[in-house]
Amino acid sequence: MKNIYVETYGCALNRADTYVMMTLLKSEGYNFVENPENADIIILNTCAVRLETEERMKQRIKELNTLSKKLVVAGCMSSAEPATVLSIAPNASLIGPQSVERIVDIVKSEERKIVIEGDRALITPRTFDGKIAIIPVADGCAGNCSFCITKLARRKLRSYPLREIVNAARDAIQSGAREIELTGQDTAAYGLDLGGSISLVDVVNKVADIDGDFMIRIGMMTPEQAMRIMDDLIEAIRNPKVYKFIHLPVQSGDDRVLKLMNRKYTVDEYKELISEIRHKIPFVNITTDIIVGHPGEDEEAFNNTLLLMKELRFERIHLAMYSIRPNTRSASMPQVPDSIKKKRIQIANKLYEDLALSIHLDYVGSTSRVITTELGRKGSVIGRLMNYIPVVIRSENVELGKWYDVKITEASFYDLRGILA
Structure with missing residues (x-):
């Protein structure tokens, strides 16, 4: 049976799509390899959420296409921008994220196939x-x-x-x-x-x-x-x-920008929601997403976003500088200059790091129950508090999938570090 190499980019839903494809292909007897050069078939599961991500995808498609293997481009880029993919790899097969259930048909076909819409x-x-x-x-x-x-x-x-x-x-x-x-x-x-x-x-x-x-x-x-x-x-x-973890993207702290984004809530409604959650779930981790420099964001709107960050003190913020995405309404709006967007993202990142570090420092010296789920760098193991904040454990004899009492000894804006209590 032929060997398949799979490479995945993007969100958890993209990774889930990869696992669906692997599940179906395994049931047909295909083998999976860790190096594209050892594969007969290459599947690249793409992401196109931001411009820099799209440019990385273009480069990766070009690199994998030079290996002269059967190339299947999956994921959001294959569905949202098929012409772009085919301009780089004309012989590639395309499978959209809502068509992953048809991966076996795509892989078995001797001809190039393009399947974008889901129908199974x-x-x-x-x-x-x-x-x-x-x-x-x-x-x-x-x-x-x-x-x-x-x-x-x-x-x-x-x-x-x-x-x-x-x-x-x-x-x-x-x-x-x-x-x-x-x-x-x-x-x-x-x-x-x-x-x-x-x-x-x-x-x-x-x-x-x-x-x-x-x-x-x-x-x-x-x-x-x-x-x-x-x-x-x-x-x-x-x-x-x-x-005790909730991921609720706010995207902006300004009502006018939220309306331009076509988000269906106001800043006050969002604040009320967060207040209710924190009141009823002590220790909860509220994570959010914020886009800096969306069309229509003036200085006042940007400052309103900074004020919201300070007021709500999110445990984690996924900050992104707005980039034009083709065929979206925001792309046709008057754009914020890149120089201004870059300055604003630096300011927002610095504020986020300061806020997150101050939150995490409160854990130093405490002992918490942690479940280990991932391997970290240099022999460390990563565990999670009950509110999903990551804890890097450097003690020896720590196994994955176990509960441990961990003493928190250090904190960064991104995570906590500790040793077995």
Whole structure:
């Protein structure tokens, strides 16, 4: 049977797509190799969320295409910008992120195939790396943000059957997974395409009911969809098997910019949501995303974003400098000059690092219960607090998938460091 090399970029949902493809290909007897030169077939799962990411994808497609292997380009770039991909690799096959269930057909075909639209039953992955199993709950979203190219790649909201999600989680736990990451473009939108009779809360509760020692991490959700289910979701997050972690991208601290972005909430509504969560879930980790330099962001709007960062003191912020994405509404708006965007992102990054470090320093000297899930650098092991803040453990004889009492000895803006207590 032929050898396949897979390379993945982008978000957790992209990685879940890779695991779906690997699950299907393994069932057909294909082997997987770690070097593209040893492969008969190369699958590149791409991301196109930002301009710099797209440029990296272009370069990687060009490099892999020179190996003269069968090349399959998957992921968001294949769906949102197929002409760009084919201009670099004219003989490549393309498979969109909502078509990954057809990967076997693509791989087996002797001819170039292009499959962008999804038309088959959703399949959950049955493979994972280490101790973390990524399981998609929904593909696509219910929104239509002005800046987002992902909407062009994942056009339809498709919720996975609840039974399939639970079975995938159960199989992963029985195979040794200690963290179940429920992922999606907007996890809180789960079930809207199923008539609204079922929601993310049902998914979390059903997975938490599975026997075993594991933790559930809930993936990113939009504020407007989170507001719809938040009372019940808060109760679900209080379950001991669920990380006290919520990823709620705010994107801007200015109402006028939020309107230009086509976000469906105001700054005050977002603040009220965060206040409710923190009041009802002590120790909760609120992570957010912020875009700096979106069209329409003047100095006042940027300062409003800085004020929001200071007021809400997010545990983690994914900061990004706005970049034009083709065929999006934001691309046609008057743009903020690059020189101004670069200055603003530096200011925002410095503020974020200062805020995050001050939050993490409060943990130094404390002893916390930590579950180990990943290997770190130089022989270290990475564990997670109950609120998902990472802890780098350098003590010897630390195993993956175990609970440890760890004394926190150091802190950076990004993580904590500790030794076994």
